[in-house]
Amino acid sequence: MQQVKRLQELAFFVSIPHMAQKQPDPYATLGEFIKRQRELSQLSLRQLADICGISNPYLSQIERGLRTPSSMILQSLAKGLRISAETLYTQAGILDPQEAEESDVIKAVMHDPDLSARQREMMIDMYRSFRQVNETSSTT
Amino acid sequence: MQQVKRLQELAFFVSIPHMAQKQPDPYATLGEFIKRQRELSQLSLRQLADICGISNPYLSQIERGLRTPSSMILQSLAKGLRISAETLYTQAGILDPQEAEESDVIKAVMHDPDLSARQREMMIDMYRSFRQVNETSSTT
DNA sequence: TACAATCGCTAACTTTTGCAAGCACATAGG
DNA sequence: CCTATGTGCTTGCAAAAGTTAGCGATTGTA
Structure with a gap:
């Protein structure tokens, strides 16, 4: 039951920008990270949306942290941004970063x-x- | 635009059991894999659902491939099953297999x-x- | 037999995702 | 000035995700 609460906290953390102060990373939220990556790629919101096969309003909402994209959308975004899906999941706080440092x-x-x-x-x-x-x- | 179609195909593949013949893996679908893991852990459906903080009918539907769980639910399931989230994502066909390298x-x-x-x-x-x-x- | 507890599943409901249509603003070009 | 095309954002709406209540079947136990 308390797991539910933890899930909600995670959701909150993922989607609400100013909760991001926990991380030193300046692009702490998933949305900000995606936006930053998109801008680095010189892509407009619509362009990336088209590439990924998602609608532009939805991408806009994701970037502003109003929506939590599903696994498949996230995967599609990773492909569009030429980024490892793992990186994106880690940014989203969905994948554990420290897992990578564990022993083989x-x-x-x-x-x-x-x-x-x-x-x-x-x-x-x-x-x-x-x-x-x-x-x-x-x-x- | 054709990306949309690919997404739909992926969704179809993930959720429909008998589409799984493509893979040599006997536990090819995400649902079957989760069920297998749950049974290996000697957990009932309700027990795992409680641990993960989700409802038992929903877990049931996931196992039967009727629903595609969100990233967060998947993450929660990974924790509950003490399995790497990457493995689960790979099983779901969401992460590329080589990224997760199933080392012996x-x-x-x-x-x-x-x-x-x-x-x-x-x-x-x-x-x-x-x-x-x-x-x-x-x-x- | 009966009562309780557990198993997984169905049905009906609420909430969230993701999209199509359209808004407001800016930069041009005729 | 007026159309055209680009940018991102708001608004409903259909379709999924996810929940609560409750079903029938099974198991143990008094």
Whole structure:
């Protein structure tokens, strides 16, 4: 139930510009980021909208943070802006940035679709324990 | 304009189960994949729905491919299933597969310089056990 | 048998997404 | 001056997303 609240907070953060002060990034909201990218590409709002196959009023609303675009629209925007979809998702606060910095083992475990959630958790715990043990024993 | 059509095709592909024959993956659709993950985690539909903060009928519809979840719902599902959001997006056909590079857990473990040989062995054993358990339990 | 709890699903509803039509403003060109 | 074409924005509206209430079926338990 409290997850709902977290979702709402995320939504709020994504769509409302002045909530962006949390991040040091000057283009913190998804909309601002997209607008910035569009302007860097010298594209007008309509041009980008046409390229992406979405309507121009809608793109306008996205840029101003009035609408939260769906996954597919976001994907389409990523293609239009020649940007990795992951970058866009990260900007939108949808993808975890720190995940990229995790160790390869953890990443691999997280990505393995053949393990259950519990099993993944166990393997990651195990891995972290090993790392910790090695840490302390080497500083002896 | 033809981008619109591509979007629709993607939507169709994502949501309609029997369109999934294109992929060799037996859990090709997002819904099937989520269901599989949920069952691996021994969670009932309602339990996962509660964890993710969404309604159970909606999760049911997602699993059956009747609804396309938004980015935020997908993210929430990823968290609930302890799986990388990227993996989920890739399954949904929203992220390119090569971007998410499903690196092998064993390979990652083998290459990790911070683990001892013994620790590597243990992790790989553990991983193999899990896989085997899942194998037998899914052939029910 | 009956009562309670859990499973997944259906139906009806509210909310949000995304679009078509059209507004106001600016820069030109005839 | 008047049309033309560009910019971004506002306004309803259809179609999806997502929720609440409740169904029938199953399981355990008294």
